[in-house]
Amino acid sequence: MARKFFVGGNWKCNGTTEEVKKIVATLNEGQVPSQDVVEVVVSPPFVFVPLVKTSLRPDFHVSAQNCWVKKGGAYTGEVSAEMLVNLDIPWVILGHSERRLILGESNEFVGDKVAYALSKGLKVIACVGETLEQRESGSTLEVVAAQTKAIAERITSWENVVLAYEPVWAIGTGKVATPAQAQEVHYELRKWFHANTSPEVAATIRIIYGGSVNGANCKELAAQPDVDGFLVGGAALKPEFIDIIKSAEVKKNA
Numbered sequence: 309m310a311r312k313f314f315v316g317g318n319w320k321c322n323g324t325t326e327e328v329k330k331i332v333a334t335l336n337e338g339q340v341p342s343q344d345v346v347e348v349v350v351s352p353p354f355v356f357v358p359l360v361k362t363s364l365r366p367d368f369h370v371s372a373q374n375c376w377v378k379k380g381g382a383y384t385g386e387v388s389a390e391m392l393v394n395l396d397i398p399w400v401i402l403g404h405s406e407r408r409l410i411l412g413e414s415n416e417f418v419g420d421k422v423a424y425a426l427s428k429g430l431k432v433i434a435c436v437g438e439t440l441e442q443r444e445s446g447s448t449l450e451v452v453a454a455q456t457k458a459i460a461e462r463i464t465s466w467e468n469v470v471l472a473y474e475p476v477w478a479i480g481t482g483k484v485a486t487p488a489q490a491q492e493v494h495y496e497l498r499k500w501f502h503a504n505t506s507p508e509v510a511a512t513i514r515i516i517y518g519g520s521v522n523g524a525n526c527k528e529l530a531a532q533p534d535v536d537g538f539l540v541g542g543a544a545l546k547p548e549f550i551d552i553i554k555s556a557e558v559k560k561n562a
């Protein structure tokens with residue numbers, strides 16, 4: 309079964325109302341391949357989610373950048389999966405390295421969050437990736453396998469999960485992984501799914517790449533057989549996000 313190309317725009321903790329309106333206007337005007345070819349999801353900060361949801365073109369979807377690990381309640385500052393469902397937000401990003409490393413989210417905690425979000429009917433962009441130190445010490449595959457395993461142990465279906473491989477050293481640094489580096493890890497992750505889940509999951513799960521993706525490097529990355537799309541940070545705030553979405557055509561023509 310062909311895996312539909314997936315492009316996520318993670319706006320992180322950026323934007324004002326005016327800037328958000330401008331970004332949405334740019335997205336709404338962009339000429340992109342049809343929904344049969346590419347699935348596009350944009351992820352604004354929580355406070356801008358309603359504005360984006362009501363003003364964004366209907367063929368693009370909205371994601372949150374995080375949600376709480378269980379049912380809401382006395383958890384100051386958190387937003388629950390139930391609230392996202394209530395607002396009809398279909399997607400959530402979980403396990404981003406900025407949350408793992410800055411806020412101390414462990415593999416197990418991320419796994420619990422993914423399981424809870426899925427149980428409430430959300431679709432999840434689950435992030436994994438190694439630090440520079442881990443890459444240099446040769447433990448990249450071990451690290452991403454452990455992060456993926458902690459999720460696998462807690463869920464029964466990968467149908468509503470997109471796995472984002474985001475090497476930490478490539479995030480926001482302008483130091484993009486080479487197409488070969490990205491392909492190698494994506495291939496190994498798919499192999500991991502084959503061995504540890506099922507051949508069907510391995511064949512169907514979308515593994516997307518994130519880390520300094522831009523309008524200039526996206527086509528070559530998209531051409532890699534196991535790269536099924538992107539999770540884009542900085543460039544998702546710029547008009548070149550449209551070019552990144554268009555790189556889905558590379559797959560169509562492959």
Ligand SMILES: O=C[C@H](O)COP(=O)(O)O
Nearest residue numbers: 318479480519520541542
């Ligand atoms: O979620 C997106 C990633 O962290 C990539 O960010 P970046 O494109 O700014 O490197």
